Each structure stands twice: as structure tokens, then as C-alpha cells.
Amino acid sequence: MKLSRDRILETAVALADSHGLEAVTMRRLADELGVEAMSLYHHTPNKDAILNGIVDLLFLEIAAELRPTEGTWAQQLRARILTARRVQVRHPWAPALIATRAAPGLPMVTYVDGAIKLMHDGGLSYDLIHHAMHAFGSRIFGFVQELDDNGSGNESMAEMAALLPNLVAMLTEVQHDDPDSTLGWCDDQTEFEFALDLLLDGLARAAEAGAIRN
Amino acid sequence: MKLSRDRILETAVALADSHGLEAVTMRRLADELGVEAMSLYHHTPNKDAILNGIVDLLFLEIAAELRPTEGTWAQQLRARILTARRVQVRHPWAPALIATRAAPGLPMVTYVDGAIKLMHDGGLSYDLIHHAMHAFGSRIFGFVQELDDNGSGNESMAEMAALLPNLVAMLTEVQHDDPDSTLGWCDDQTEFEFALDLLLDGLARAAEAGAIRN
């Protein structure tokens, strides 16, 4: 069978599944494909591109398992996140790998865009949604800084608006509220405290409602 | 100045601070100390032990900055966590490094023990505290599986009870509630959903209370 980018990525996922992420080296991966390590460079620029590729594959797998659900925005978002988790449990290397990615691929950003749509349709303000994204994991929103990097100006913004309407809508509005520089307009400290207080308030309520000191 | 474990660890922290965690290689670290790479092995078994050591240093730094605070358990815990965050912001490599550690050192576990005490003194049940630890970061509680590894039986448990009374109290009680095997008695799925619902409920309340669709 001919070597191809797809075959490389699929083999890399299988290798990470069976032997862990640290087994995914260029030499071992080539071995698994019955080829020399240097052949891989004919279908991918470097190892980092392969790792980005398998993260894309992961989010495509998540997208394929998403089902429309009934209920409130919270119930729908809950189902969505549990689907993502189910897939990641099948690929235990995923969280650590995602954490090391510099810029997220389109499949991951599309997943986020869908989450934003659920919340916005549910009536949440973009400002609150923005805080929520940070609270669910500051990592999942780490791509914000990159948005200006991969395209120069309005053209790519227009393309992106077609592809990721909810994400772009949120970004433009939140950016408008806080007219500082486009880079670093997320206040990490504020977001950290927002998530912290969400958890603390929830715990306090659980403590009052439920069994105090059982 | 003579080479020593302490000098190695302090230099490793300084190197990670100034040039990132990836700059901390045995050769570079030795260079910084004006010594050959192999000399390091006379004061530490391997690189992993050095990395464990600088995580210990980090939590000792956190401990040194903790101040007794007034207020509810939630306010005290909030202050504690913000202190930990302040120190980690000074050492940006910390979160990623902590995530890779297999077993946490005593300084980190002591930090957790203090957090448990705050909550228990505040009237929270150990069961709720246990959920809370997972919610604040499943990683911070990852050492549970290791508890049986590093000591064989009751002796080390007695020693640990003296050093970490709150942690041991919580573990024995939660373990008693769920008399399955000592290993893996934390249901990851349950803990994940607990944290998820805490966040979703908090967001829903924020959406109802605040500006809906601004």
C-alpha cells in the first residue's frame, strides 16, 4: 500500500493507542509502516505536523459521534462534553497532547464553535460564554492569541466567519467591549478567579443543601 | 562552591525560569554549574528525581507565602489557591511539569492536606471534600493510586497520619464508604460529571441572574 499522509496519521493514532504517545517516534512510526524514517518527510513537514494531524483526527472522531440532543442549553452542552470525554477515554494520550499544541486545528475550533452556538442559542451573553470557555479549561481557549497569526486581516476573518460564525461573533463582540490590543485581551487572572468562584460557590451550595459533616 | 543536591535544584529552577523547561537538560544544567553532566549523578539518581525535586521546591515556596486568613472556609480556600497561583505564575513551567509527575512529593501533599483541613473545619463532609479535590483539578488528586505503593501497610499509614492528619482522615472515611478495592476506588466518570455539573449549574445561575444576551 502506498504511503500517504492519511496512512501516517492513522498509524500514529494506532501506535499511540497501543504503546503510548512516547512510542510515536519518526523511526518507530516508519517501522510500523514498513518504510524508512526519512520517507515520512515526503508527506509531512515534520513530527509536529503529525502530532497536529492526530489531534485533528481526534476531533473529527468526536464530531462523528455528536448527536443532536433535546433539552436546555446546559443539558445539550453536557451531552456534547461527555461525548468528547468518551472519545478521549479511548485515546488516553489525547489530553496531554492537546495541552502541548501551539495552535488548534480546524476540527477542534469547529467543536468549540458548536459549543458556543449551544450556549448562545440558550440565551447566554457572549461575555458569559467567553468566561465559560475559560472555566471549562483555559487550554481549550488558548487559540485566541493565534487568531491574528494565521491570517493577515479581514479576508481570512471573512472566511472564518462563514466557517465558524458563532466563534467569530463572540470574539468580535467581546473584543469590542474591551478595546485594548487584540493580543492578550483575555485577562488570565480574571478568568482564573471566575472559574474558581464558580466552583467555590457550587461547593458551598452543595454543603448547605446536602449532608453537612456526615 | 561545592556541588550539592540543593545547588542542582536551585540552578534547575533558575534555568527553567529563564529559558524554559526544555532548557533543563543534564548537560546544560551541568554547564550552568560549571561541572560535567555526569557529576550530577553523584547527587541525584536521574533527571526525573531532579524534576521531582523542583516541584517540591515550588510547593515549599507556596507554603512559605501562605498567610492565615479570616472568613469562611471558602474565602480561606480562595486565598490559598490564589497564593498557589501567584507562585506558579512566577514559574510558568510549573503546571505542565506537575502534570507529568508520577507521584507527588511531600510538599505538594502537605499543601493538599491543608486545603482539606480548611474545608473540613468549615463543615464539609469528607465525601464532598473528596469530590471537590477532583473538581479543582483531577490531577491534584492523582496521587491517590500511589498511596499504597510507597509504603507497605499500617506503619507508613501511621507515620502519614501524624504528618497529614486531614488527608488520611478523608481517605479512610471515603474508602470506608466504598468498600471496593483500595486501588482505583475513585470513579473518574463520576468525578468528571460532578465537576462538569458544578460548572454548568454555576453558569446557568449566572445566566439567570445577570444580563441575558447583552
Added chain:
DNA sequence: ACCTGAACACCGTTCAAGT
């Protein structure tokens, strides 16, 4: 006892060469 230099078994990647 502590430190050193050469060496080993790995990495990702470059480069010139093959077909």
C-alpha cells in the same frame, strides 16, 4: 568520595544520492 571523558542507545532532521 567525588568528578571526568568516552561511549552507548536513542532522538528529530538535513543532505546527497539513488530509482
Added chain:
DNA sequence: ACCTGAACACCGTTCAAGT
């Protein structure tokens, strides 16, 4: 065009040798 082998500049670590 696609693939290969040798080579380079790195890793962590072992081992025999120095003092």
C-alpha cells in the same frame, strides 16, 4: 516523484578511569 542511507547535533545514562 518518491524513497533511502549516512550523517549531524542533540538527548539520558553506563562504565571505566582518574584524583
